[in-house]
Amino acid sequence: MVNAPTVGLVVNPVAGLGGSAGLKGSDGADVQRAALDRGAVPRAGERAARAVRALLTARPDVRLVTAPGAMGEDSVRAAGGACTVLGPPSGAATTAADTVTAVRALAGADLILFAGGDGTARDVLDAGPSIPVLGIPAGVKVYSGCFALSPAAAGLLAAEWTGDTTEAEVVDLDEEQYRRGAVTPKLYGTLRVPAAGRKLSSRKAGSSGTAPGSAESIAREVVARMAPGVTYILGPGATTAAVGRRLGLATTLLGVDVVRDGELVAADVAEEGLLPLAEGAVVVLSAIGGQGFVLGRGNQQISPRVLRRTQDLLVLATQQKLAALHGRPLLLDTGDQDTDQRLSGHVRVITGYRESTIYRMENA
Structure with missing residues (x-):
């Protein structure tokens, strides 16, 4: 310039x-x-x-x-x-x-x-x-x-x-x-x-190119990992919705839901509703296709205040989604620098049943 x-x-x-x-x-x-x-x-x-x-x-x-x-x-x-x-x-x-x-x-x-x-x-x-x-x-x-x-x-x-x-x-x-x-x-x-x-951010990519069984395979793995008595916060998206289906629950495609012991605790919850449920919870999130965002796009209900109360983060993405990033990292943009830095690093991404990979996640 x-x-x-x-x-x-x-x-x-x-x-x-x-x-x-x-x-x-x-x-x-x-x-x-x-x-x-x-x-x-x-x-x-x-x-x-x-x-x-x-x-x-x-x-x-x-x-x-x-x-x-x-x-x-x-x-x-x-x-x-x-x-x-x-x-x-x-x-x-x-x-x-x-x-x-x-x-x-x-x-x-x-x-x-x-x-x-x-x-x-x-x-x-x-x-x-x-x-x-x-x-x-x-x-x-x-x-x-x-x-x-x-x-x-x-x-x-x-x-x-x-x-x-x-x-x-x-x-x-x-x-x-x-x-x-x-x-x-x-x-x-x-x-x-x-x-x-x-x-510059990429335009969000749809999931039409995803293999039909991929989300269901990931959901099977997530459900297999769920522990008794632990609260799970499911973020929006087709992959996390598949987790709800695997549990036999009517979760929301584009909202945030809370499950525990195979039961739906709360559906389509706002930030204020999540706060009392988040202590010791595990957050389950899928990456946005084409962009790679895990937090900060369409899931602002899962705020830094909520994340500070949780114990773990499970990241889900099909192999196709990761390949489409062409080596670019998964991204965080919660609006809180400390939260984004704390969650940054190499994370295990669940890509299928008994399948996962280590991938870099960074503060955007």
Whole structure:
């Protein structure tokens, strides 16, 4: 990038709000109110501040332009930075239209960072930006390829960017169908993003190429390992759902369930509901295809607070999923550096019945 680059920042303050609340998204005022009622705390501004902090550390000469208040200015101030504020102030409850307005107001920047999830990426796409953009992952579901791996990676990528760009897909789900267990991703278009290699997140890959018996084989192994009296927290996904089927239980495909001694203790649990059940529990999670995330994407209910009470983590992935990573590590992005560092290292990944492999897992 040129000397003294100008980087814009747009934050969707409610992005990710429904994650810890188990609402599988944050779109719509009703969902946002429900998330707050369940004890959810907004985190998008904090994650944006982490990106800005990394950017300023690597490029202290950067000029920051941003939207007013919670849509960017607050995050820059929290990161200890100075900024020029452009665009009209948004209302108390921000909308997709506010994101579009903010992106257009920052059109004079060299690059725009935006904090949110796939819904926010769609709003940025609707703004029709003429300059490159880059997502700071802050949503519940981050399936699109226009995001950095983590907030810090977004800041570092912006600092190191030399001007080369590539096209990245914007993909989103219908949240109402998603809450009913139907995963129907749709491609909405592409955004121009920095060409960044491994700092850029891959688009989530489906499991259609997985051998039919793979998930059932993994589930058989997990159930064989289950000990009497131990609580198991099953994360979302088709592989963990197969564990529920193996136990003969009606677990949720996209929620977090709790089982003990072959019985369903709690279904589709939010973070607050998990806390009293997590002491000494074993967390069972599958990696996201194409991306490799184990924590921090679609399972925010299993928060650092919950993880601190558990005794172990079982990671599940088919051999096909691991092969598709082409040597890239499995990833952690809980939002808590200590938790991610504690869980990082070489872990045993269950890949089938009586089959496992050692694989690297890292803080994203």
